[in-house]
Amino acid sequence: AQTVTQSQPEMSVQEAETVTLSCTYDTSESDYYLFWYKQPPSRQMILVIRQEAYKQQNATENRFSVNFQKAAKSFSLKISDSQLGDAAMYFCAYRETSGSRLTFGEGTQLTVNP
Amino acid sequence: ETGVTQSPTHLIKTRGQQVTLRCSSQSGHNTVSWYQQALGQGPQFIFQYYREEENGRGNFPPRFSGLQFPNYSSELNVNALELDDSALYLCASSSKGGTSGNTIYFGEGSWLTVV
Numbered sequence: 102a103q104t105v106t107q108s109q110p111e112m113s114v115q116e117a118e119t120v121t122l123s124c125t126y127d128t129s130e131s132d133y134y135l136f137w138y139k140q141p142p143s144r145q146m147i148l149v150i151r152q153e154a155y156k157q158q159n160a161t162e163n164r165f166s167v168n169f170q171k172a173a174k175s176f177s178l179k180i181s182d183s184q185l186g187d188a189a190m191y192f193c194a195y196r197e198t199s200g201s202r203l204t205f206g207e208g209t210q211l212t213v214n215p
Numbered sequence: 216e217t218g219v220t221q222s223p224t225h226l227i228k229t230r231g232q233q234v235t236l237r238c239s240s241q242s243g244h245n246t247v248s249w250y251q252q253a254l255g256q257g258p259q260f261i262f263q264y265y266r267e268e269e270n271g272r273g274n275f276p277p278r279f280s281g282l283q284f285p286n287y288s289s290e291l292n293v294n295a296l297e298l299d300d301s302a303l304y305l306c307a308s309s310s311k312g313g314t315s316g317n318t319i320y321f322g323e324g325s326w327l328t329v330v
Binding site: 144145196200 | 263303305323324
């Protein structure tokens with residue numbers, strides 16, 4: 102069974118600074134998807150960024166980028182120029198290519214200090 | 216705005232009762248999944264429905280059941296409620312076989328408190 106581990110229960114960053122959230126996963130599959138979701142206090146799960154495992158190039162969405170290390174099964178999220186609105190719980194998630202089931206990590210609570 | 220709507224947003228039930236939660240999926244999406252998110256934890260997969268059939272189930276007992284209707288909306292039913300069932304229940308919709316790359320959209324969830 103696939104597992105996703107987020108080893109940082111809490112992180113904090115100063116506004117305008119850069120922060121990296123860590124995620125590792127375990128799977129025997131060679132092709133899959135990885136995601137970072139943001140969950141603000143409203144509890145709406147919002148997709149931040151996604152990575153296809155067959156792509157070597159790291160995904161980037163504006164201030165959000167990932168460092169995908171397939172051999173190490175590592176998938177970290179970098180947030181540049183942090184903004185107050187980035188404060189939320191962040192979840193790393195895994196999905197097989199053939200299905201729609203997501204396996205989530207335990208989450209990292211990000212605080213952005215003004 | 217994801218187009219996935221859930222109801223009710225909050226409810227309180229007594230231990231032993233039954234509850235039904237509802238989800239309207241995004242237009243064109245034929246797959247609905249349900250997740251349970253306990254406080255301070257990541258969401259856990261309950262089950263998934265595709266074209267009105269259960270298409271995968273997580274580690275949840277049979278008292279958790281569901282339905283998907285021809286319009287792809289869905290219900291989650293929980294019988295014999297226990298205190299540990301208190302959680303946020305998230306509905307997610309996607310389009311299996313579509314060209315969207317199976318992007319999954321979540322609703323805002325239903326908060327269930329069992330007392």
